[in-house]
Amino acid sequence: xxxxxxxxxxxxxxxxxxxxxxxxxxxxxxxxxxxxxxxxxxxxxxxxxxxxxxxxxxxxxxxxxxxxxxxxxxxxxxxxxxxxxxxxxxxxxxxxxxxxxxxxxxxxxxxxxxxxxxxxxxxxxxxxxxxxxxxxxxxxxxxxxxxxxxxxxxxxxxxxxxxxxxxxxxxxxxxxxxxxxxxxxxxxxxxxxxxxxxxxxxxxxxxxxxxxxxxxxxxxxxxxxxxxxxxxxxxxxxxxxxxxxxxxxxxxxxxxxxxxxxxxxxxxxxxxxxxxxxxxxxxxxxxxxxxxxxxxxxxxxxxxxxxxxxxxxxxxxxxxxxxxxxxxxxxxxxxxxxxxxxxxxxxxxxxxxxxxxxxxxxxxxxxxxxxxxxxxxxxxxxxxxxxxxxxxxx
Amino acid sequence: xxxxxxxxxxxxxxxxxxxxxxxxxxxxxxxxxxxxxxxxxxxxxxxxxxxxxxxxxxxxxxxxxxxxxxxxxxxxxxxxxxxxxxxxxxxxxxxxxxxxxxxxxxxxxxxxxxxxxxxxxxxxxxxxxxxxxxxxxxxxxxxxxxxx
Ligand SMILES: [Zn+2]
Numbered sequence: 001x002x003x004x005x006x007x008x009x010x011x012x013x014x015x016x017x018x019x020x021x022x023x024x025x026x027x028x029x030x031x032x033x034x035x036x037x038x039x040x041x042x043x044x045x046x047x048x049x050x051x052x053x054x055x056x057x058x059x060x061x062x063x064x065x066x067x068x069x070x071x072x073x074x075x076x077x078x079x080x081x082x083x084x085x086x087x088x089x090x091x092x093x094x095x096x097x098x099x100x101x102x103x104x105x106x107x108x109x110x111x112x113x114x115x116x117x118x119x120x121x122x123x124x125x126x127x128x129x130x131x132x133x134x135x136x137x138x139x140x141x142x143x144x145x146x147x148x149x150x151x152x153x154x155x156x157x158x159x160x161x162x163x164x165x166x167x168x169x170x171x172x173x174x175x176x177x178x179x180x181x182x183x184x185x186x187x188x189x190x191x192x193x194x195x196x197x198x199x200x201x202x203x204x205x206x207x208x209x210x211x212x213x214x215x216x217x218x219x220x221x222x223x224x225x226x227x228x229x230x231x232x233x234x235x236x237x238x239x240x241x242x243x244x245x246x247x248x249x250x251x252x253x254x255x256x257x258x259x260x261x262x263x264x265x266x267x268x269x270x271x272x273x274x275x276x277x278x279x280x281x282x283x284x285x286x287x288x289x290x291x292x293x294x295x296x297x298x299x300x301x302x303x304x305x306x307x308x309x310x311x312x313x314x315x316x317x318x319x320x321x322x323x324x325x326x327x328x329x330x331x332x333x334x335x336x337x338x339x340x341x342x343x344x345x346x347x348x349x350x351x352x353x354x355x356x357x358x359x360x361x362x363x364x365x366x367x368x369x370x371x372x373x374x375x376x377x378x379x380x381x382x383x384x385x386x387x388x389x390x391x392x393x394x
Numbered sequence: 395x396x397x398x399x400x401x402x403x404x405x406x407x408x409x410x411x412x413x414x415x416x417x418x419x420x421x422x423x424x425x426x427x428x429x430x431x432x433x434x435x436x437x438x439x440x441x442x443x444x445x446x447x448x449x450x451x452x453x454x455x456x457x458x459x460x461x462x463x464x465x466x467x468x469x470x471x472x473x474x475x476x477x478x479x480x481x482x483x484x485x486x487x488x489x490x491x492x493x494x495x496x497x498x499x500x501x502x503x504x505x506x507x508x509x510x511x512x513x514x515x516x517x518x519x520x521x522x523x524x525x526x527x528x529x530x531x532x533x534x535x536x537x538x539x540x541x542x
Contacts, residue, residue: 130406132531138408138416139442142535143504144401145488147476154468154490161468161515207471207485257442259490260500265468 005279008394010099011233011240014045014226015352020188020343024119026220033222034063034115035071041111041224046237052226054079054107056098058090059346063115079107083248083384087148088293088339089268089377091347093384096246098227108228114348115222139258148295149215152379153206156298158265160209163312167208169319170297171199173333174213174340176324177294181337184363188219189341214297216339223348225355230394241358241388244371245279247272248384255381267302267378272385277308280387282371284308287387289332289357289366291350292375294339299378304331307375307385326364335364347376358390399524400504400537401486404479407529416443418457423534426523429457430496439497462521464491464538467500469513485509491519491538506539 016037026033042049049072055065065080079101083090098110133141145151178194181187194213202212233240251271254261263270292300309331310318326332336342336353343349354372356362370393375385410417422429431440433447434454446453468490475481487505492498506522518541525534
């Protein structure tokens with residue numbers, strides 16, 4: 001391929017992850033988790049970890065490339081990149097940033113990584129303990145709009161109101177993740193199935209949108225994936241998962257303070273998704289399997305609509321457990337169990353699962369999956385998404 | 395407490411930004427006046443506080459009083475306590491209110507009244523000033539109630 005895009009120029013050659021632990025249960029320091037995941041990704045690719053010359057992460061990962069490079073004995077650190085923005089909106093962007101570096105020759109082997117041992121730091125879902133707040137939070141926190149659930153709920157309330165969406169949509173998304181996790185021994189929720197009655201009886205976190213099972217877990221662990229040029233990937237151990245496109249950003253004034261984004265009731269992908277498809281040269285109907293970041297099931301719903309898999313008015317019919325589950329569903333979703341039921345590794349686990357689908361190595365394999373989409377961090381800004389493909393999609 | 399507030403005391407208290415951006419808003423609420431931003435150059439309404447007009451890119455944002463009549467644009471009823479003072483308190487109501495007379499800017503507040511009341515998107519509401527006189531740095535929140 002020629003031209004400015006990354007299509008077909010870069011591939012994921014290796015993936016690695018630690019054991020996934022419940023929040024606070026990691027026996028290892030967070031930095032050790034990062035190292036273990038990176039070493040496993042190198043081993044999976046069949047390369048020496050010292051070949052890594054670039055690092056890309058997101059969400060203010062605490063484990064700095066210089067420290068990792070020193071620990072691994074990397075002789076020439078060429079690329080260190082952090083995607084702006086908190087939360088999971090940066091996952092696909094971090095992969096895109098790493099791929100751009102490889103495509104442009106800034107680095108030859110970039111690892112995208114994320115490590116989380118939240119018990120060793122401050123919890124994500126807890127309110128800031130500060131007695132005073134300024135800026136945006138001065139207009140939210142005194143009203144009890146504190147946690148991520150409480151800061152994103154009203155986008156979904158408005159979307160569901162505007163389009164007549166019923167709560168069964170969210171239940172189907174949660175149940176699909178839990179069903180897939182039952183076949184995935186890595187999943188924290190392996191052996192803990194979720195039925196409709198349990199979902200319906202679970203407590204409200206934020207009414208009218210988030211019940212307990214609509215919210216991501218908090219976990220300890222780490223994940224990593226290794227990007228190299230397409231040529232190099234073909235000589236390595238695993239079937240390459242080629243990057244067809246990655247896109248990031250958000251629509252006009254998504255970051256307007258205090259919930260004043262013009263297109264408020266959305267997942268923030270209305271400008272990102274069209275750019276993604278155009279760069280990849282594919283359409284929604286071509287995608288075989290979707291991994292969509294669940295901070296909350298509401299975000300998945302809106303992101304799927306904005307990526308063109310169904311119209312907003314079709315949600316009630318489209319989002320069914322049957323449609324969302326592998327192997328035969330119309331749009332198999334979060335086939336590892338995702339953030340809800342595999343592990344909340346800030347969405348990087350979903351990227352690894354997309355790679356496994358392209359390789360044919362998933363616990364919930366979609367037969368002959370050739371195109372996999374990954375959607376990251378709905379409702380925040382910036383968000384990101386990407387499309388991976390097998391050799392035959394190039 | 396000498397004042398009655400919708401949520402229990404002890405939640406994070408607002409302080410004007412150290413760069414001075416929103417000092418007029420917080421001073422206005424103490425007087426019972428609702429001030430929002432409007433561009434002195436092109437007339438665009440803007441909220442929350444910003445330095446620059448997003449439409450004409452001039453630094454002419456001014457503070458303009460508004461009458462506090464709004465419509466419920468979205469809502470939520472949090473149950474899970476995200477702060478220690480909310481334990482054994484909830485649920486409570488948070489609303490996002492648009493102000494049609496001010497370019498449909500939106501403000502966040504609590505909807506006063508029973509927490510279990512039915513909330514209707516589009517319902518008219520009016521601003522109510524809720525002073526927190528006993529706070530270390532006294533402040534006044536803008537709350538909302540259904541327009542009678
Ligand atoms: Zn202006």
